[in-house]
Amino acid sequence: MAGWFTEGTTEEEFRLLGTRCSACGTVYFPREDGHCRNPGCAGGELAEVALSKRGTVWSCTDGRYRPPPPYVSDPAVPWVPYTLVAVELEAERMVVLGQAAPGVGVADLPVGSVVEVVPGVLDEDAAAGTVHTTWHWRPVAAEALS
Structure with a gap:
């Protein structure tokens, strides 16, 4: 499950990790590293984001x-x-x-x-x-x- 959550952090800092499309803002969990799956989006860079605690x-x-x-x-x-x-x-x-x-x-x-x-x-x-x-x-x- 590498890349699904922060590792080596304190309990307070622990977060699930997803990705966000820079073009449409869609957030994915588990992470998406290939392409934006939003059918209405032409696609953008996918950046890692920490999700809500x-x-x-x-x-x-x-x-x-x-x-x-x-x-x-x-x-x-x-x-x-x-x-x-x-x-x-x-x-x-x-x-x-x-x-x-x-x-x-x-x-x-x-x-x-x-x-x-x-x-x-x-x-x-x-x-x-x-x-x-x-x-x-x-x-x-x-x-x-x-």
Whole structure:
């Protein structure tokens, strides 16, 4: 997922990365590096942009089963359910999917609530010493909204 989010940044600086067409302003996530896909645009330069850190919950659901490949999971490790979240980004008004942060469930994510993107772990291989990172969505506390 190289190029999909900032790496090596603090949690506060962490952002999803997209691209914006210089001709029509269309924003893409995941990034588009070939050409503007807007059929009404003659095309322009595509520049990397950091997307909104916050958004509102559009929908969410529980993932209560182990998905089939190509999802990475160790069958020797007990399955832990997770929550999938569809979030409408604050400025871009586009919906981005992702997992909720560990410990955050559907009951914590009412439609319309505010969430923020944070770094997360997709998979760890302790033997190889590798960690595959991703993004997660976490509720924003009411007092942080003011």
